[in-house]
Amino acid sequence: MPDRPSHPYGLAPDEELNAPSSRPEPARAEARTRRQTGSRRPMPTTAATGRPAPAVAGRPAQSRREARAQQRLAETAQNQRIQEDRHDRDQGSGGAPAEHLATNDVWAPPGHRSLEEAASLGQGGLLGQDELAGSGRRAGRVGPVSAAGPAESLSQGSARGRSVPVSGAAPEGDLELEGEAARDGGSRREVHSLGNVSRPPSRRARRDVEKGRRAERSRKPRLMQIAGGAVAVLAVLGGVVVAIDRIPGDKTPENTAALASTVSASTSASLDLGNTTPTATPSAKATHAKKKTEKVVKKAEAKAKKVTTVTKKKAATTTTSAGTYASSPVKLGVFRGTSPSEVASFGAWLGNDVDYAMDFSSRTSWDEISDPSYMLDTWKGSGYRMIYATAMLPTQDDSATMAAGANGEYDQYFKTLAKNLVAAGQGDSILRLGWEFNLSASRWHPDTKANFINYWQHIVKAMRSVPGTDNLAFDWNPNIGGEVYDSTNYYPGNAYVDYIGIDTYDISWVEGSYPFPSSCSAACKQERREAAWESTLNGTFGLNFWSDFAKSKGKPMTLPEWGLWERPDGHGGGDNAYYIQQMLDFIYDPSNNVGYQSYFEFNVGSSGTHMLETHTTAGAKFKKLLGK
Structure with missing residues (x-):
């Protein structure tokens, strides 16, 4: 039977997994303190593989409970960074701040881990190679993270969680990844965004996400209101033009009344749109657009009234000159x-x-x-x-x-x-x-x-x-x-x-x-x-x-x-x-x-x-x- 690979949680093969009785009381107190404060004990890594080093003599290995706690704390911190990045994008930056991209913060969609986080969790002993592989199978093929660290991984791929080609071979003893490396020719592998985490985000993270969504939705009604106002203005101007074009040469009183209704209906429609109450406080641009729309509507109304008055005068003159009773059946x-x-x-x-x-x-x-x-x-x-x-x-x-x-x-x-x-x-x-x-x-x-x-x-x-x-x-x-x-x-x-x-x-x-x-x-x-x-x-x-x-x-x-x-x-x-x-x-x-x-x-x-x-x-x- 071949030797099994190193334990995914950094324990030696012959060590007892999750044996709290073997841990001294001071060590457990130290772990409890770390859970309460959110701190994390640094784990030494080997230079060859970039994996957590096995437990040293006299210091028990980290338990699964502690690993999960550390994982939750890391996820919460990552979600907070994600919301901050999204907030910055909403304010007009178009993405994460430059200082985030220059450092080790790698943006990923909510509920997903970025490549850097995966590498960080792996270095800290909170995410083992099997979990990396398992998560990768849920989202796609996953290759190993380069030992050079997250900065090098970032330089070789995208900072947005997209596919990142990484050179290197499968870790020694990982049969599945070794086989995939052989199929790819050992030249290049794709690293996709990691799968969904097993636990939902925290309440604060959800509140931040919902707050961002509301901010997005509040902009849509303002845009629709501006567009509606513009359409109303065009309707008023178009109605006036059509009504003027359709007035016949004799300018009869019947045609004069039809023009005033088109203009009134068009004006009424435009005023109804203009009085719509916005669902959110309008921005400076929206306020300016609304004022401009109202100004155009008022100008169109004044022009329509002027046309109606002139048409009435012409109609009265034309009717009299044509003879009030000229077409009577008598x-x-x-x-x-x-x-x-x-x-x-x-x-x-x-x-x-x-x-x-x-x-x-x-x-x-x-x-x-x-x-x-x-x-x-x-x-x-x-x-x-x-x-x-x-x-x-x-x-x-x-x-x-x-x-x-x-x-x-x-x-x-x-x-x-x-x-x-x-x-x-x-x-x-x-x-x-x-x-x-x-x-x-x-x-x-x-x-x-x-x-x-x-x-x-x-x-x-x-x-x-x-x-x-x-x-x-x-x-x-x-x-x-x-x-x-x-x-x-x-x-x-x-x-x-x-x-x-x-x-x-x-x-x-x-x-x-x-x-x-x-x-x-x-x-x-x-x-x-x-x-x-x-x-x-x-x-x-x-x-x-x-x-x-x-x-x-x-x-x-x-x-x-x-x-x-x-x-x-x-x-x-x-x-x-x-x-x-x-x-x-x-x-x-x-x-x-x-x-x-x-x-x-x-x-x-x-x-x-x-x-x-x-x-x-x-x-x-x-x-x-x-x-x-």
Whole structure:
């Protein structure tokens, strides 16, 4: 049987291992003192192998208990050095201090021994060769530590516990290592970081490790906060740029509101990020970055507000110039005489399309009423939908009566009229049958309620009986000024009516309105014009009354004739832009359900003037509100 190698704990082969009874009492007291103070008894080493020398005569060998105690103390000291090195790296040195690298302190991960520690423990008798080999097998192949000591080992390898090539041969008698040396050719061996120690680190070491980890974690939220602030700033600037790029040329109020929401949302998001409470006290760099971020955010907010204000001003200007009511569904009509070219001229002046043309038929005889060929031929193919003021009785035939019409004696005349309309391609015309019947000067002023209603119904049934008149419409059309009686008493019924129309002009006999006194200033005139409008709107049979009546019948309201009127007797408002504004506001108010409106752009002899082209102030207002 071959001789076994030297004992791993430095005892001679024939010595008793762990025999406390063979140790004198003074030696045990000395060991107890060393355990309490943490000191270590130096062990002599042989120059040849670098191993602890065997116990000398009269001095017992170190026990296993003492060796373990010394090992724990060495591990605690090593962990403290590790934490100090890590603390130094966290402060910006990037690794262990230079003085540690220059000396025998070799850094290793927590819970691992460095090469120097292994060498030190081996020299002190606390770590034998078998333990070195066993630990190495747990972590990788392990070669012997050079007898030259840790400084030489450090110069040949890494100071961070990485693989260190060490030259030399296996110690004499170590069969396993000798075999490995032979396989490697005896030229070089790798020394890896030693395996995990059998015991966990001390409480103080664990506290130090946890403290270092918390310091690392405290830096991450600050970095995330800075990055979040930068992203928020970019979002604000990007939102402003995108919103500005997407504003169309007309700068409508809808697009202006969308830009302010993008900027507000972006700004709100940036402020939320900016107000996030940090988990640790920010460093000087983090504080500076945060202040810079807030400064950029404030600048972006100010720029966004400036852009929003400018856009609103431009939108308001553009909207007014384009015409507040230019794109309304209410149809626009005009009376300019029996002349399509005049209607087209009015559209060119206005800068907008005219949908309807209004005209008055000749009415001196039944022939003119039933066959207004001159009028039909003029408007044929014009492209306008026609509104015709149609008489119920001839003005120069006193034999014709409302009572006869109520009996159906004149039905054939109106059938002929329907056929002529269809033949002229105007079967969809709107007929203001018996327009302004409530004025006492009207030839078809009602003699009785029954006669008027029955006559109206006869006419409608006769005309609708003609093929091609499916779209022919009838507008029941009183005048707003006929307050002698309640005109609603003469309403012929929904089955015979398509529209309820009201004719109105800027005239008034209300006290405090027209005419203007000779010394009336601009403010005086404005006050009287407002009084006249109040009567037009809210009088006994004012516009609001007729709007409510049309709603009660479920019919659209219309304004077949309306306009300015500068009268010789002074009871008109003249060039009244205020009246134009109020009338158009009423017409284009959806709650009034106006189907169409037709301005009376025509001067009738010596009765006064109505034309917008000659009333420049009111005409400019009309164009501003309806022109494109």
